[in-house]
Amino acid sequence: MFQNTKCECGHQNPIGTVLCESCGKPLDEGLLKDENAQLEMRYDGVARRSQKANPHVVDRIWNFFSSVKIAVYLIVITLIGASLGTIFQQESTLINMTERSEFAAFYKEKYGTVGVIYHALGLSRTYESWWFITLLVMIGTSLVVCSLDRVLPLYRALSKQQIRKHLQFITRQQVVYVGTLKDEPKEWVGRFGQELKRKRYRVWQENGALLAEKNRFSRWGPYINHIGLIIFLLAVLGRSIPSWHMDQYLSLYEGETRQIPGTNYYLKSDKFTVDYYNDSELANNQKGTKVVKLYETQARLYECTDACDDPLAEPVLKEVMQHEIRVNSALTYKGLSIYQNSYQERVRLISVHPTLLDVGTGEAFGTFDLLMDHPDRNQFQVGDYTLKLNDYYPDFSLDEQKRPMTKSRDPNNPAFVFRIFGPGVQSKGEIYIYFPLPNEKSKYYEQVLNESFKIRGDNTGRFAVKVENPIVDGKMNNIEYSEYTTYLNIRVDKAMPYIWVGAAISMIGLIMGFYWQHRRIWLRVDGDKLSLGGHTNKNSFGLRADVAWALGRSGIEVSPKSLDNRRNSR
Amino acid sequence: MKWWLDFSSDAFMVAFYLYCASFITFAIAVGGKRWSNRKPEDHANRWGKIGFGLAVVGWIAHLTFFFTRWYGGGHIPTSNMYEFMTFLGMAIMFAFIIVHLIYRNMLLGAFALPLVVIIVAYASVFPSEVQPLIPALNNVWLKIHVTTAATGEAFFAVGFAAALVQLIRVVDFTRTDKAGRRSQFWTEFSLFVIIVLVGFIVAVFAFRGAGYEASFTQEKVTIADDGTALSEVNKVEYSLPPLVAPYNSETVVFKPFLGMSKPLVEAPSWLNGVNAGRKLNTIIWSVIAGVILYGILRLIARKKLTAAIHPHLSDIDADDLEEISYRAIAIGFPIFTLGALIFAMIWAQIAWSRFWGWDPKEVWALITWLFYSAYLHLRLSRGWQGTRSAWLAVIGFLVVMFTLVGVNLVIAGLHSYAGA
Numbered sequence: 001m002f003q004n005t006k007c008e009c010g011h012q013n014p015i016g017t018v019l020c021e022s023c024g025k026p027l028d029e030g031l032l033k034d035e036n037a038q039l040e041m042r043y044d045g046v047a048r049r050s051q052k053a054n055p056h057v058v059d060r061i062w063n064f065f066s067s068v069k070i071a072v073y074l075i076v077i078t079l080i081g082a083s084l085g086t087i088f089q090q091e092s093t094l095i096n097m098t099e100r101s102e103f104a105a106f107y108k109e110k111y112g113t114v115g116v117i118y119h120a121l122g123l124s125r126t127y128e129s130w131w132f133i134t135l136l137v138m139i140g141t142s143l144v145v146c147s148l149d150r151v152l153p154l155y156r157a158l159s160k161q162q163i164r165k166h167l168q169f170i171t172r173q174q175v176v177y178v179g180t181l182k183d184e185p186k187e188w189v190g191r192f193g194q195e196l197k198r199k200r201y202r203v204w205q206e207n208g209a210l211l212a213e214k215n216r217f218s219r220w221g222p223y224i225n226h227i228g229l230i231i232f233l234l235a236v237l238g239r240s241i242p243s244w245h246m247d248q249y250l251s252l253y254e255g256e257t258r259q260i261p262g263t264n265y266y267l268k269s270d271k272f273t274v275d276y277y278n279d280s281e282l283a284n285n286q287k288g289t290k291v292v293k294l295y296e297t298q299a300r301l302y303e304c305t306d307a308c309d310d311p312l313a314e315p316v317l318k319e320v321m322q323h324e325i326r327v328n329s330a331l332t333y334k335g336l337s338i339y340q341n342s343y344q345e346r347v348r349l350i351s352v353h354p355t356l357l358d359v360g361t362g363e364a365f366g367t368f369d370l371l372m373d374h375p376d377r378n379q380f381q382v383g384d385y386t387l388k389l390n391d392y393y394p395d396f397s398l399d400e401q402k403r404p405m406t407k408s409r410d411p412n413n414p415a416f417v418f419r420i421f422g423p424g425v426q427s428k429g430e431i432y433i434y435f436p437l438p439n440e441k442s443k444y445y446e447q448v449l450n451e452s453f454k455i456r457g458d459n460t461g462r463f464a465v466k467v468e469n470p471i472v473d474g475k476m477n478n479i480e481y482s483e484y485t486t487y488l489n490i491r492v493d494k495a496m497p498y499i500w501v502g503a504a505i506s507m508i509g510l511i512m513g514f515y516w517q518h519r520r521i522w523l524r525v526d527g528d529k530l531s532l533g534g535h536t537n538k539n540s541f542g543l544r545a546d547v548a549w550a551l552g553r554s555g556i557e558v559s560p561k562s563l564d565n566r567r568n569s570r
Numbered sequence: 571m572k573w574w575l576d577f578s579s580d581a582f583m584v585a586f587y588l589y590c591a592s593f594i595t596f597a598i599a600v601g602g603k604r605w606s607n608r609k610p611e612d613h614a615n616r617w618g619k620i621g622f623g624l625a626v627v628g629w630i631a632h633l634t635f636f637f638t639r640w641y642g643g644g645h646i647p648t649s650n651m652y653e654f655m656t657f658l659g660m661a662i663m664f665a666f667i668i669v670h671l672i673y674r675n676m677l678l679g680a681f682a683l684p685l686v687v688i689i690v691a692y693a694s695v696f697p698s699e700v701q702p703l704i705p706a707l708n709n710v711w712l713k714i715h716v717t718t719a720a721t722g723e724a725f726f727a728v729g730f731a732a733a734l735v736q737l738i739r740v741v742d743f744t745r746t747d748k749a750g751r752r753s754q755f756w757t758e759f760s761l762f763v764i765i766v767l768v769g770f771i772v773a774v775f776a777f778r779g780a781g782y783e784a785s786f787t788q789e790k791v792t793i794a795d796d797g798t799a800l801s802e803v804n805k806v807e808y809s810l811p812p813l814v815a816p817y818n819s820e821t822v823v824f825k826p827f828l829g830m831s832k833p834l835v836e837a838p839s840w841l842n843g844v845n846a847g848r849k850l851n852t853i854i855w856s857v858i859a860g861v862i863l864y865g866i867l868r869l870i871a872r873k874k875l876t877a878a879i880h881p882h883l884s885d886i887d888a889d890d891l892e893e894i895s896y897r898a899i900a901i902g903f904p905i906f907t908l909g910a911l912i913f914a915m916i917w918a919q920i921a922w923s924r925f926w927g928w929d930p931k932e933v934w935a936l937i938t939w940l941f942y943s944a945y946l947h948l949r950l951s952r953g954w955q956g957t958r959s960a961w962l963a964v965i966g967f968l969v970v971m972f973t974l975v976g977v978n979l980v981i982a983g984l985h986s987y988a989g990a
């Protein structure tokens with residue numbers, strides 16, 4: 001590496017300096033040799049932190065991450081890695097599978113051999129994979145190191161600038177004008193400075209030399225952008241802190257109240273509604289199809305105030321909020337958000353209001369309320385009769401030995417076994433099995449089973465339980481049921497504020513850096529020879545226009561194009 | 571309402587023809603310098619001004635289309651492929667007008683306008699009827715997201731147009747070494763790809779105009795969770811003569827075409843999606859039409875197309891083009907970041923409860939963004955300015971187009987609009 005860091009102007013520069021920090025004379029041998037080459041003006045040629053004479057291990061790591069080249073590699077590898085994840089469906093989108101073998105089978109069936117390889121390589125979980133997350137962490141590290149490595153030297157270089165620059169520094173900029181001056185130098189430079197001020201440059205002068213500068217702040221744009229990105233990345237990583245993040249699904253049928261797991265809250269769906277577009281609102285190619293216009297869950301949120309953890313007592317609930325949850329309108333309460341995810345059209349009985357009848361006379365003894373889900377009592381008084389609930393099968397079926405059993409805890413085919421006591425009934429009571437669901441299969445079971453009780457002598461066939469007038473004016477009567485089950489997504493995401501702050505900072509930085517450009521113009525007069533150089537980090541077109549305009553107003557007509565010094569540079 | 575929608579379609583046709591006229595005028599500005607006895611700069615300026623004027627009037631007609639359709643349809647027209655593509659065309663015109671006003675470079679119009687014409691014609695391939703919104707799309711943030719993202723992409727498109735001119739400008743046809751030949755080939759190839767896209771549009775409209783149709787039924791068997799086999803019969807309609815039939819399908823209707831009365835082949839089994847066969851067929855037709863078109867153009871030019879265009883670009887400076895291309899991208903990058911990522915995240919958070927879900931469309935927006943940020947970082951070092959940077963601008967726009975169109979065609983996700 002290049003050793004002599006003392007410039008002819010007397011300034012002692014740190015190792016790695018390309019252009020003298022003070023007068024701007026090129027120090028780098030390569031730059032000195034090729035006199036026509038344009039100067040490398042990044043960070044004004046000052047040394048970066050990473051450019052040390054004897055790098056240590058820590059320095060080496062630092063140096064690795066401080067290189068923009070490495071950053072670009074990281075970005076490109078991340079980009080390619082991310083694209084691999086879009087080839088086939090990701091596992092995370094298959095919400096009804098959990099086991100590795102299920103996933104493996106899915107990829108095999110859907111995509112064949114390629115799918116098997118894809119799954120085996122772990123590409124079906126690209127975005128959760130260790131290598132992808134490592135890449136993101138490395139990008140974050142690179143962002144921090146790269147920015148720190150440059151921002152301080154750049155700050156130093158820009159905050160103490162010399163006005164009078166070396167001639168080589170001026171004539172090797174991207175925008176250059178060299179000519180002879182007919183006017184009195186001092187007075188002309190003053191006038192020229194005035195013109196630049198009208199273009200909002202800040203102007204400094206020092207015996208026949210001038211420095212004009214504008215929009216320096218835009219140089220900080222990239223760094224502010226990077227700070228925003230770091231905050232964003234940290235927030236994303238922060239989401240893996242368990243208490244910061246919750247993501248689960250809850251299904252509710254109409255009328256159901258359920259605890260939101262892991263919280264003190266309970267949620268109830270009062271009603272679920274779906275609206276479809278009518279035919280006149282649809283486009284021609286959609287007519288006759290059902291296109292959903294709106295679906296919503298009318299929800300109530302409760303907070304448990306007492307007996308919350310007591311398995312024996314009913315929890316005491318206090319309503320805290322009501323909201324119509326729709327796809328674009330979540331219920332939010334104290335950091336908890338409940339979103340409409342999807343729904344299923346699935347009829348489910350909630351309760352019935354049946355009548356106890358005398359089969360022979362048709363006489364009705366009275367009615368009672370029967371809840372399907374968890375019958376809330378085991379004895380019902382109907383007129384003079386008492387019905388004791390002996391057994392309850394929410395999802396009735398027969399096992400291999402033809403014994404009754406329940407297939408699940410959902411009331412898909414509920415069956416109630418009553419023992420009826422009262423006037424004129426044998427002392428051990430009559431057994432009656434009741435199937436409220438009004439379909440053939442249930443009614444068939446009801447008939448056959450009661451028949452068998454009769455044969456056993458437990459039942460005389462005197463009683464019947466059934467819902468009377470089940471339909472009135474086309475609407476269900478004496479029967480309460482849920483038509484839809486709603487699926488809600490419950491979320492807590494404490495990182496969100498940081499995500500938005502990071503994004504906002506990043507955006508501010510981008511706007512600063514891209515919609516304003518740092519422009520500088522150096523000028524010096526030696527005898528009657530005028531030398532002017534200009535530099536900008538972007539938009540040299542604009543800078544040339546500024547210079548040509550100011551020169552023109554000070555009596556030197558040039559076309560902006562002729563100021564371009566990049567002619568031979570590529 | 572109906573009246574507004576009809577008026578809107580008329581405005582759209584007006585915009586389309588004005589864009590075509592503007593393109594021809596710009597082409598005369600660039601190509602016809604030796605026809606008149608005026609000074610070449612005067613010629614270019616004069617025709618360029620007319621071309622720009624036509625473009626602006628066309629754009630106003632396009633805006634009229636957009637707002638009347640918005641009013642007539644009851645929601646902002648950005649919610650299906652037709653509407654999105656026409657919006658993109660309008661945004662590219664906006665970006666072009668801005669960049670033109672900054673740089674006043676006549677050449678740019680000669681390349682940006684055909685791009686807009688192609689995009690607008692491509693939009694017309696999709697059904698143009700107004701469709702009602704599904705609940706998830708009914709959100710202001712979605713509208714803000716789609717419009718800003720498209721505006722950012724439009725600046726990338728202008729950057730692409732400038733970069734392509736730059737590449738054609740700097741191709742050196744005298745070079746016969748490997749690197750020289752390679753750059754000649756790839757520049758020509760870029761034009762060829764564009765011509766294939768034109769071929770696609772021409773093929774679709776030619777067969778649609780002739781009323782061509784064919785359809786198939788495809789039976790698909792899936793095994794449900796409880797082990798029962800569900801068989802589903804789907805109907806697939808073709809508007810281009812089926813060279814490739816859907817996998818495992820029965821022909822329902824087949825209008826004979828040039829003596830062909832049944833499909834030549836059936837799509838391979840791994841392309842077993844409902845529309846996969848049709849898409850493959852479309853791609854094959856596009857390439858066929860593209861090759862024919864390219865062949866005709868080559869016969870007219872009697873040399874490589876780039877070689878035919880190249881001489882007309884000689885009085886423009888490659889550095890200026892590179893600056894325009896870079897500047898357009900630099901203007902577009904923050905807009906794209908805001909629209910395609912930040913607004914998208916806000917919308918996703920409101921609608922889907924997660925600001926990011928690794929949905930293919932989201933991932934490709936991220937890839938686009940990473941690609942352009944790599945482009946910007948590479949430009950920080952001198953070696954990546956000039957031709958290399960122009961190639962990146964060209965590839966970048968390919969990535970943009972894949973994100974917009976390719977993802978819908980190849981991979982379907984949450985965002986995929988109906989149609990395609």
Ligand code: HEM
Nearest residue numbers: 068071074139142143146150219222225513943946947950
């Ligand atoms: C991998 C980590 C990254 C590193 C090490 C890095 C490093 C740098 C450096 C050193 C600069 C030059 C600053 C200057 O000269 O003033 C820069 C500029 C910039 N960076 Fe990054 N960067 C990284 C990631 C990103 C990402 C992911 C983005 C995405 C937007 C980004 C956006 C920018 C922008 C927009 C500029 C300004 C470019 C220009 O002025 O043309 N950076 N970056």
